[in-house]
Amino acid sequence: MKAWVYREYGGVEVLQLESDLPVPEITDDQVLIKVVAASLNPVDFKRRLGLFKATDSPLPIVPGFDVAGVVVRVGSGVRNLKEGDEVYGDIIEKAFENPKQIGSLAEYTAAEEKLLALKPNNLDFVEAASLPLALETAYEGLERAGFSEGKSILVLGGAGGVGSLVIQLAKHVFGASRIAATASTLKLELVKSLGADLAIDYTKKNFEDLDTKFDLVYDAVGERDRATKALKEGGSVVVIDPKDFTFVLTSSGEFLRKVDSYLKSGKVKAVLDPKGPFPFDKVKDAFSYLETNRAIGKVVIYPIP
Known part of the structure; x- marks a missing residue:
């Protein structure tokens, strides 16, 4: 072959x-x-x-x-x-x-x-x-963090492979109350179309300076130190660090079956x-x-x- x-x-x-x-x-x-x-x-x-x-x-x-x-x-x-x-x-x-x-x-x-x-x-x-890998990473990160209906989330790297799925899962599967996401100027419309209520242009604005704080920051770009500054008291951070292996998933077809209905309905794309x-x-x-x-x-x- x-x-x-x-x-x-x-x-x-x-x-x-x-x-x-x-x-x-x-x-x-x-x-x-x-x-x-x-x-x-x-x-x-x-x-x-x-x-x-x-x-x-x-x-x-x-x-x-x-x-x-x-x-x-x-x-x-x-x-x-x-x-x-x-x-x-x-x-x-x-x-x-x-x-x-x-x-x-x-x-x-x-x-x-x-x-x-x-x-x-x-x-x-x-x-x-x-x-598969990005979807399982996104899902498992949200699940491990105890993310649930009514909570708010900030996604760092909302247009990337993992971040684009975190936005969709947070909205349609986990029932987020508010979703913010960072992206570059050209990708802001994409993250809005995926379900972000607020798209933050990271080339022009520091997300940690927002008045709003979040229950969860899902960091798909490796900004751990800054990410903690955007948290509510008692909030948590999931880090997928390109330079580090903080969070390592175990692959399983079970995760794919969990989201099967959302994929079939087109809610998660x-x-x-x-x-x-x-x-x-x-x-x-x-x-x-x-x-x-x-x-x-x-x-x-x-x-x-």
Whole structure:
């Protein structure tokens, strides 16, 4: 099969497109997926840079956490999936503890049944591939913080992959009373369209100077020290820090099933960067773009041959 591989840690230059990798074998609890689309996450390039090589699987590595595709083979212990099912998920259960060697930037990948969910019929493969890791991170962060109906939230980085979903989940799933979000000038309308009551242009205004304080600050950009200044007394902060691994989710198809009805109703939508999707042979370009930290929503690779 064709796959993107790196055999040493480093920048985008270590990525190589290879065409003769063996198709992965599956264990009893896994399915083999014909990959249709995959998305990139910051954790992908942190891993490639070697930031958690002490607990990484051995090189060479096929990168990619998020996948959307079609089940083509089923392990003997799989109960709820069958050949032909269209599925999506984050196929690496624990990002920093011996993650899979073969990720989703390949024609085929193997994943445990428990990490996958059926793709909602109203989503195409590109939309589905964009969601799992960011959606699970957004959901789990809100859940762990005890966010609930009637509470207010400030989202730092509201136009990013995680932040764009935090806004939607806070509004439609958790019942936020008020949502504010930071974004650059060109992205203010986007965060309003996702459900923010107040869009703050971080190039012109410091969010911590607002008169309003919040029950929760969901920090998707790594501004922990400033974030605490925007809290009400007794409030809490969730930090997804690009330079740190403060909050590490465990992947599970259960989170995707929890929001299935919101995805099907269109209340929670995929947010895709307008530069994408990037074709399979342009994965290096896609990574270079993601690493500028200017992407809107998610960067997706499609089609995968």
